[in-house]
Amino acid sequence: MTGRATPRSGALFERAQSVTPGGVNSPVRAFSAVGGTPRFIRSARGAWLTDVDGHEYVDLICSWGPMLLGHAHPEVLEAINEAVARGTSYGTPTEPEVLLAEEIVARTPVEKVRFVSSGTEATMSAIRLARGFTGRDVVIKFAGCYHGHVDALLASAGSGLATLAVPGTPGVPASAAGETIVLPYNDRAAVTAAFAEHGDRIACLITEATPGNMGVVPPEPGFNGFLAQTCRDHGALFISDEVMTGFRATREGGWGLDGAVEGWTPDLMTFGKVMGGGFPAAAFGGRADVMGRLAPEGPVYQAGTLSGNPIATTAGLATLRLATPEVYAALSATADTIIGAVVDALTAAGVPHAVQRAGTMFSVFFRDGAVSDFAGASTQDTAAFAAFFHAMLDAGVYLPPSAFESWFVSAAHDERAVATVLDALPIAAQAAAKASA
Ligand SMILES: Cc1ncc(COP(=O)(O)O)c(C=O)c1O
The missing domain is CATH 3.40.640.10 (Type I PLP-dependent aspartate aminotransferase-like (Major domain))
Structure with a gap:
């Protein structure tokens, strides 16, 4: 959880906590499930977020769904x-x-x-x-x-x-x-x-x-x-x-x-x-x-x-x-590519996982076997997810900070953005394997 230095996010988070409960205006933004400091984002364009310390991230939150076309279209x-x-x-x-x-x-x-x-x-x-x-x-x-x-x-x-x-x-x-x-x-x-x-x-x-x-x-x-x-x-x-x-x-x-x-x-x-x-x-x-x-x-x-x-x-x-049919086809293809790479990386690292999908939405469960209800979803290895999440963040990919959330892609997730995700996955899978061992 060392990664890139984020002094400005850290300072803002401290100030935020003294004036706002938990420092955030919606609980899941606070990183409670994964630990660490949420990145304060200064701007966003296309598939990318830039934080107040100047680091760039491929955005797989997309504002929790809305940014179907990417940021600042x-x-x-x-x-x-x-x-x-x-x-x-x-x-x-x-x-x-x-x-x-x-x-x-x-x-x-x-x-x-x-x-x-x-x-x-x-x-x-x-x-x-x-x-x-x-x-x-x-x-x-x-x-x-x-x-x-x-x-x-x-x-x-x-x-x-x-x-x-x-x-x-x-x-x-x-x-x-x-x-x-x-x-x-x-x-x-x-x-x-x-x-x-x-x-x-x-x-x-x-x-x-x-x-x-x-x-x-x-x-x-x-x-x-x-x-x-x-x-x-x-x-x-x-x-x-x-x-x-x-x-x-x-x-x-x-x-x-x-x-x-x-x-x-x-x-x-x-x-x-x-x-x-x-x-x-x-x-x-x-x-x-x-x-x-x-x-x-x-x-x-x-x-x-x-x-x-x-x-x-x-x-x-x-x-x-x-949001034309072509846009949905592109989102679907991006989802295919990322899902394939997630499965490959977690399999190679020996991390139990199940990837599930509905159209262009998908998520990764850190457990073996398909999930059909909340009881099943609750049996995940959340420590493995937390390690995976932070390794991805350090490699410049901002995932939803919880194992219980969908990952979102946008029509702006181009080759460079997808390549960044693909490069990050093997390292993150290793981190997950270490945390669950
Ligand atoms: C399925 C569903 N219904 C309702 C809501 C609540 O929407 P809002 O956060 O805009 O109040 C959400 C938010 O994530 C949702 O996913």
């Missing part, structure tokens, strides 16, 4: 600069909101869409709408799926078939968590049992379209379609959370991997990250009759001062318009 910047010159927020309807909503409706099965400012707000609002629409309170989620820091969705898994959850964090009232049922992912029997017991109280089931927040754990074939059908059979709504996967896993998001092929649609979907082009923008959308229950058309209240902000929607629109 010239055409996105141009659109943003033009929009900024016209003012930054009006609190009135604007044209970019309409254009971005049309783009989302064209790419996904949603019929109507409402913009918000974060993925958390999107899932919170979707759940309120599902409860308002059905007149029921109970929500089903899966262990290991993250849907933002919504009270009812922070409930963590209890063991057993269908556990009425206890709060997963202090500050969540037992009453909020008590309306949430947490089930093991990919477990059809658990879903069937929960609906058999609580069916007439269940407002909705929410799931990541293909989970990326416990590492990438794809649904088993037909699992999402089964969830959609089970919800329909019981008068509950099926919410597919595409905040991470939306316009990222494929051009049509996670839905492009199964729903578009198998012919089912979620009742509601949530989006964020890529559709904001690097700005705070997110959305929820779905069936017109369900969305019609939202204020001002219907009685379910939901609002936001900066919702549909003209700069954010302009950046999102520019990003989506540039």
Whole structure:
């Protein structure tokens, strides 16, 4: 963990810790899982981050998903600069909101869409709408799926078939968590049992379209379609959370991997990250009759001062318009190359691993054997990952600082960026082998 000297990041981190809890504005940035000092980034361009000490890194975080085209894409910047010159927020309807909503409706099965400012707000609002629409309170989620820091969705898994959850964090009232049922992912029997017991109280089931927040754990074939059908059979709504996967896993998001092929649609979907082009923008959308229950058309209240902000929607629109099928093909090819090299390096070093993938998203589990749920993801060798992470960082590759995160590539990951990753992998694999020995 010696590596490059980072005195400026170190000094900023110290100052940050005296004015901000943990020195960061979102916990996973703090390196708690891997130790050491988070790098403070001064600028980013294409596939590269530059920290305040002047070191460059190939970025495999991509702002946790949004930067599909890479950083500071010239055409996105141009659109943003033009929009900024016209003012930054009006609190009135604007044209970019309409254009971005049309783009989302064209790419996904949603019929109507409402913009918000974060993925958390999107899932919170979707759940309120599902409860308002059905007149029921109970929500089903899966262990290991993250849907933002919504009270009812922070409930963590209890063991057993269908556990009425206890709060997963202090500050969540037992009453909020008590309306949430947490089930093991990919477990059809658990879903069937929960609906058999609580069916007439269940407002909705929410799931990541293909989970990326416990590492990438794809649904088993037909699992999402089964969830959609089970919800329909019981008068509950099926919410597919595409905040991470939306316009990222494929051009049509996670839905492009199964729903578009198998012919089912979620009742509601949530989006964020890529559709904001690097700005705070997110959305929820779905069936017109369900969305019609939202204020001002219907009685379910939901609002936001900066919702549909003209700069954010302009950046999102520019990003989506540039995200052509060719871009997704290039991302996929980059993922192929990096995955192949990761497997080769970890195999050569004798480090147990499983690489899993959903479209252009992938992650590396530091354990033997495929992972199908959170219990499996939790059995990783996190010490091996920490050593691997720091060796990569020292070699100029910034991975997500946790073994439970997806790795993200962008259309700007060119030969030089990929070569840097490939050069770093054998050394990092050796470091992982040493740490796990
Ligand atoms: C699937 C999913 N849903 C919701 C969220 C919350 O989004 P935000 O961080 O914008 O509140 C995230 C964030 O990573 C996510 O991955």
